[in-house]
Amino acid sequence: QSALTQPASVSGSPGQSITISCTGTSSDVGGYNYVSWYQQHPGKAPKLMIYEVSNRPSGVSNRFSGSKSGNTASLTISGLQAEDEADYYCSSYTSSSTLGVFGGGTKLTVL
């Protein structure tokens, strides 16, 4: 199945806000409110940051927020901190038989 489309990289200065987009189709992102976002630091397992488009798991900072419009989901990180520098991946439920698909990943650099 085709991966969801994310920008390869984004950057921002400490304290700023950034947004990462995740574009799919009506068969995945646009059709269901089951978009998740994961943060992955080098050599570490992914960590769930947002689930079901806009919900934060317990323990995740409220600087992280999610939204969706049509076939595009977005992750916004406000008040950027050095420790936010990582790779970010979106994922979605899909109506294909596999039920799941990831985006290609976005490298966030904190300048």
Add this chain to the structure above:
Amino acid sequence: QVQLVQSGSELKKPGASVKVSCKASGYTFTSYAMNWVRQAPGQGLEWMGWINTNTGNPTYAQGFTGRFVFSLDTSVSTAYLQISSLKAEDTAVYYCARGDGNYWGQGTLVTVSS
């Protein structure tokens, strides 16, 4: 606390098989599906599929049919990923992740090299 603990790194020759384990603790194993995710060196996450921990029914993503098998041993709360006829391009870190995505194993590096 919830934990998914995977088996250690493996070095295999092309054509061999490997079985990766993922032992769950801290929750009722059959209450959540188990997902499998691959990450090739320097690459992104790739959805391999999932297994229904109640029925044992697996679902495989495109590109992961034939040589890849998901299985369970519910008596020890463990999920398994077996890969047969290994190829160099199977070299990757393989993760198990609970069905809600909230808990992941630490990853198992499988290296295929002659």
